[in-house]
Amino acid sequence: MTGQPTVLLGVTGGIAAYKAAELLRGFQKAGMEVRVMMTEAATRFVTPLTFETLSGHQVHVGEMLRADSTIAHIEEGNVADIMVIAPATANTLAKMAAGFADNLLTATYLAYAGTVVVAPSMNTNMWRHPATQSNVAVLRERGVYVVEPGAGELACGVYGSGRMADPESIVAEVKYRLQVERKTDLRGLHVVITSGGTREPIDAVRYIGNRSSGKMGAALARGAFDRGAVVHLVKANVDLPRAPGVTEIETPTAAEMYQEVMRLLPETDILIMAAAVADYSVVAPAGGKIGKSHADLSVSLVPTTDILCEVATRKEGKQYVVGFAAEYGMEGLARARDKLERKNLDMIVFNDISRSDIGFNSDYNEVVILTPQGESRVERAPKETIAEIILDHIARELRSRREEFLPVT
Numbered sequence: 001m002t003g004q005p006t007v008l009l010g011v012t013g014g015i016a017a018y019k020a021a022e023l024l025r026g027f028q029k030a031g032m033e034v035r036v037m038m039t040e041a042a043t044r045f046v047t048p049l050t051f052e053t054l055s056g057h058q059v060h061v062g063e064m065l066r067a068d069s070t071i072a073h074i075e076e077g078n079v080a081d082i083m084v085i086a087p088a089t090a091n092t093l094a095k096m097a098a099g100f101a102d103n104l105l106t107a108t109y110l111a112y113a114g115t116v117v118v119a120p121s122m123n124t125n126m127w128r129h130p131a132t133q134s135n136v137a138v139l140r141e142r143g144v145y146v147v148e149p150g151a152g153e154l155a156c157g158v159y160g161s162g163r164m165a166d167p168e169s170i171v172a173e174v175k176y177r178l179q180v181e182r183k184t185d186l187r188g189l190h191v192v193i194t195s196g197g198t199r200e201p202i203d204a205v206r207y208i209g210n211r212s213s214g215k216m217g218a219a220l221a222r223g224a225f226d227r228g229a230v231v232h233l234v235k236a237n238v239d240l241p242r243a244p245g246v247t248e249i250e251t252p253t254a255a256e257m258y259q260e261v262m263r264l265l266p267e268t269d270i271l272i273m274a275a276a277v278a279d280y281s282v283v284a285p286a287g288g289k290i291g292k293s294h295a296d297l298s299v300s301l302v303p304t305t306d307i308l309c310e311v312a313t314r315k316e317g318k319q320y321v322v323g324f325a326a327e328y329g330m331e332g333l334a335r336a337r338d339k340l341e342r343k344n345l346d347m348i349v350f351n352d353i354s355r356s357d358i359g360f361n362s363d364y365n366e367v368v369i370l371t372p373q374g375e376s377r378v379e380r381a382p383k384e385t386i387a388e389i390i391l392d393h394i395a396r397e398l399r400s401r402r403e404e405f406l407p408v409t
């Protein structure tokens with residue numbers, strides 16, 4: 001897993017296949033990770049080794065029936081933020097329009113739930129043919145973005161339209177689509193985010209608390225709202241400006257936060273627990289102010305309810321649940337992994353709270369995102385950037401969960 005967007009580049013068998021190498025470099029220069037899939041016909045124009053060398057990843061080729069390919073058409077689609085078929089031949093466009101899944105690339109297209117961009121490339125007459133034009137119209141109707149071919153001298157020596165759009169235009173279109181998509185990829189989802197630090201009263205004026213500022217939670221709430229989610233921010237003792245569009249609910253103590261999260265849970269699609277929730281509360285807080293007359297003073301503490309553990313027992317499999325692990329030192333990474341399993345989470349975000357330049361009450365964070373599938377380190381960055389990367393991971397995961405694929409036999 002990485003924080004960069006991943007492009008799945010499908011290369012089909014046309015003379016413009018050689019330009020796909022330049023296109024791949026263009027995606028990389030724009031900060032994208034690229035995986036490549038080729039049809040058998042494409043390998044007659046350019047070898048898989050070219051793309052393997054440039055992308056740094058294995059290239060999947062050809063037919064569905066290869067043992068290793070049966071999973072590739074799902075796996076590659078799952079990691080991709082966008083699928084780009086360039087060049088897209090008349091033959092592949094026709095198969096896509098008709099719903100054929102007779103090779104790895106067309107099967108992947110059918111199984112893929114994200115945005116698809118195609119850059120057609122063919123002889124002028126083939127491009128103008130009513131069959132091709134009607135296939136392209138069908139694909140457009142279904143939400144496929146078409147980067148129109150340009151006019152120029154074609155490989156067959158004829159001048160006309162059908163030449164694959166130049167790589168810069170395709171990269172620009174993909175960048176634009178990723179931006180638009182990112183803006184709406186949580187549209188309509190109900191996201192609950194907890195933030196801040198709970199305070200457990202000792203008496204009417206004193207409490208046991210922590211240094212959480214609520215900045216991490218606020219960045220996540222703003223990011224989720226910007227991506228179209230309906231956001232509830234359940235916050236404890238946070239002194240930050242209100243985030244526009246976000247419903248904020250005050251829950252000063254762990255018990256109140258627990259109540260609120262449970263109240264919202266049935267309607268929640270994504271729960272992100274960024275709050276520093278007290279692990280203990282005082283058994284019987286004094287009603288007034290405890291005076292100084294005591295020679296010594298002790299208070300009895302009792303464990304608070306672990307909100308995430310409760311959620312795990314009640315969530316009925318629907319919600320995507322994210323915890324944070326505030327650990328002292330990098331050796332806490334193993335404990336974070338343990339929390340991921342023990343609290344039955346979909347994701348846990350580890351941060352090292354021994355550092356003063358990240359984490360508690362800092363504008364920055366540096367995290368490791370852990371899921372049952374793997375882990376990804378995110379370098380020190382403003383909390384807004386960290387929030388975007390966390391939300392990217394969640395959106396990608398949800399997209400792959402929405403996929404319903406019927407294997408081709």
Ligand code: PMT
Nearest residue numbers: 212213214215216273276306307308323324325326360361
């Ligand atoms: O608010 P900031 O100043 O921006 O700082 C951000 C942060 C450091 C507080 C944040 O990034 C962070 O690490 N939050 C989690 C803090 C924490 O309580 O970690 P933990 O490892 O003790 O708990 C693990 C998870 O269990 C957390 O998601 C926590 O919310 C949850 N928990 C803890 C106790 C409890 N009773 N119920 C819970 O659900």
